Amino acid sequence: MLNVNAFLVGLIFGLGLIVSGMTNPAKVIGFLDLAGDWDPSLAFVMGGAISIGAGAFTIAKKRQRSLLGEPMRLSNVTEIDKSLLAGSLVFGIGWGLSGFCPGPAVVSAAAGQTKAMIFVVSMLAGMVLYKVIQQQNNR
Amino acid sequence: MNLSDFLHSPYFAGLIGGLLIGLAAAMFVLLNGRIAGISGILSGLIQADGGDKLWRILFVLGMAASPFIYQLASDLPAATIDAGTVQLIIAGLMVGLGTSYASGCTSGHGVCGISRGSVRSIAATLSFMLAGFITVYLTRHLLGL
Structure with missing residues (x-):
């Protein structure tokens, strides 16, 4: 059941990204382009998501x-x-340079876009690099 | 803008897409007790030590299936990627490294964290949005990339 739900959540999440326009990097950059022909429509994506998320997390926070029956794995780092x-700043620069954040990049790569595939491979390499650096530091 | 205009606008598409994303995040936390943060789910997949991988694989497969399910109803919306290969490689590395150091991205901090009322996630979201705004300003308006 947990695994079925994980698949469904990934699917609905991906559909949301496609419907919202988040999988179009030019649109994302249009949203980030305050000084140009600013496209504020992506603010509605976050607003819509948080309007449902806020209710769900209010319930989740009250539950063990x-x-x-799974433990609530909510971060307690403050x-x-x-x-x-x-x-976050480094992530934001990469986001602004490409128009991709992780979710839309995965969906676009799966849809067969070569440029998104290049981005995803490079992003995964960045994640591996982080783990290597952490291991070096822990020695 | 009247109602009919709104219903056919990118604002409405954004809202509907956002509601779907919120529904997904709600289903994940209420049923699996987990945060639907894409960078965290991906980085857990490439961890050397085993265990805990199946749900992550299924989550990513679900995401990967989404464009094909969408195509059952309609053509995929157009996507334009202006960045060249080198720019995409640099950007990908920065997104991978940055989200690792920050323990989250647009979904984990921006959607789930803010929904949870986490001040830490609000700080992260303001930081990556600020960096995004500045980067686009520099590349588009000063450097003309």
Whole structure:
């Protein structure tokens, strides 16, 4: 059941990204282009998502276990540190350079777009690089 | 803008897409007790140590199936990628590294974290949006890329 739901969630999430326009990098860059011909429509994506998410997380926070009996794995990290801020800034630069964030890139790569595939491979390489750096630091 | 115009606008498409994303995040936290954060799910997949992989694989397969399911109803919307190969490789590396250091991306921090009322996620979201705004300003309006 958990695995079936994981598949369904991935599917619905992907459909949401396609319907919303998030899988079009030119549109994402249009949203980030405040000084140009700004396209604010992607703000509605986040608004729509949070309007449902806020209700769900309000319920989730009050529960020890999920409806299927799983432990609630919500982050309890609250510290706003250098790693969070620098990491987010670096992510934002990459997002602005390409118009891709992780979810839409995966959907577009699956749809067969070569450029999205290049981006995804490179993104995964960045994630591997992070793990290598962490292992070096822990030695 | 009257109602009919709105219903045929990118704003409405954005809203409907956003509601679907919110529904997915809600289903995942309420049933699986997990955060639907794409960068975290991907980075858990490429971890060397085993276990905990099947649901991640199925989640990604679900995402990968979405364009094909969408095509049953309609053609995929047009997508334009202006960035060249080198730019995409640099951007991909930055997104992979940055989301790893930040422990989240647009979905984990931007949707789930903000829905949860996490100040940490709000700080992350403001940071990557700010960096995105500045990057597009520099590349489009100053460098003309």
